[in-house]
Amino acid sequence: MDRLSSTFSALADPTRRAILARLALGETSVNEIAKPFDMSLPAVSKHLKVLEGAGLISRGRDAQWRPCKLEAAPLQDAANWIEYYRKFWEASFDRLDAYLQRLQAGGDDGDGSKPKKPKTKGKSDGRK
Amino acid sequence: MAASETTAQEFTVTRTFNAPRDVVWKAWTERKALEEWWGPKGCAIEVEALDVSAGGTFHYSMGMPDGTKWWGIFHYEEVVKPERIVFVNSFSNEAGEIARAPFSDNWPKQIRNVVTFHDEGGKTRIELRGRPVNVSAEEQAMFESMFGSMQQGFGGTFDQLDDYLATQR
Numbered sequence: 001m002d003r004l005s006s007t008f009s010a011l012a013d014p015t016r017r018a019i020l021a022r023l024a025l026g027e028t029s030v031n032e033i034a035k036p037f038d039m040s041l042p043a044v045s046k047h048l049k050v051l052e053g054a055g056l057i058s059r060g061r062d063a064q065w066r067p068c069k070l071e072a073a074p075l076q077d078a079a080n081w082i083e084y085y086r087k088f089w090e091a092s093f094d095r096l097d098a099y100l101q102r103l104q105a106g107g108d109d110g111d112g113s114k115p116k117k118p119k120t121k122g123k124s125d126g127r128k
Numbered sequence: 129m130a131a132s133e134t135t136a137q138e139f140t141v142t143r144t145f146n147a148p149r150d151v152v153w154k155a156w157t158e159r160k161a162l163e164e165w166w167g168p169k170g171c172a173i174e175v176e177a178l179d180v181s182a183g184g185t186f187h188y189s190m191g192m193p194d195g196t197k198w199w200g201i202f203h204y205e206e207v208v209k210p211e212r213i214v215f216v217n218s219f220s221n222e223a224g225e226i227a228r229a230p231f232s233d234n235w236p237k238q239i240r241n242v243v244t245f246h247d248e249g250g251k252t253r254i255e256l257r258g259r260p261v262n263v264s265a266e267e268q269a270m271f272e273s274m275f276g277s278m279q280q281g282f283g284g285t286f287d288q289l290d291d292y293l294a295t296q297r
């Protein structure tokens with residue numbers, strides 16, 4: 001499973017999403033995380049393992065406490081493509097807009113003439 | 129994959145261009161015009177092949193500012209002049225085979241785009257809708273969780289997650 005898929009599958013479970021939402025408030029212990037859920041500690045630990053495997057959380061090394069901490073990067077990667085894609089199109093549309101304006105201005109007829117003609121001397125239509 | 133089509137996240141970009149529809153249509157279907165405006169910022173597009181018709185492709189290279197070359201391809205599914213173009217957009221290799229995005233494993237491999245051209249009295253409004261193709265069950269769940277539950281509140285807590293993510297940018 002690639003990283004995006006493991007992120008996706010980790011997020012497919014509502015309990016795990018709720019855990020992430022809790023961790024967005026700050027790092028905390030497994031006991032603390034388990035509190036709002038009607039669920040055994042081992043069951044919660046299992047969810048945490050999945051989240052950890054997907055890189056969505058990290059856990060402290062301290063054997064006693066092992067606080068859980070949210071890792072934002074995979075979530076952002078997963079969510080970001082749309083943002084990127086939109087920006088990409090917006091930028092392309094800016095250029096399309098500029099290109100169309102040039103066409104409309106008559107500077108470039110759009111029928112296959114070279115985009116960068118050397119400056120015409122004398123008898124041109126006088127534009128530019 | 130009809131099921132995923134109805135649930136996967138879709139995005140829309142709309143823009144009105146100050147040019148008649150046939151001119152805008154040409155800009156989407158002619159080699160020279162595409163080289164002028166299509167592609168990531170700052171990269172030089174070279175059209176390798178262009179056949180804007182159902183079943184046809186637009187295969188191009190992108191010369192990146194750092195000198196590397198990326199390849200991309202459109203597979204046209206529907207071309208209705210001068211109203212509508214449906215194409216699947218992906219990265220590719222030089223041979224035109226679909227490939228993962230060169231910059232991320234997490235970029236959807238294929239995105240289906242529906243572009244509609246609306247005549248608005250000398251101006252043209254373009255609406256582009258895009259969504260990933262062949263989305264797995266996991267991805268579907270992801271889209272629902274990130275964009276459904278998150279926006280609808282998920283008990284309010286997901287707003288906090290959202291805020292948190294915003295601080296990480």
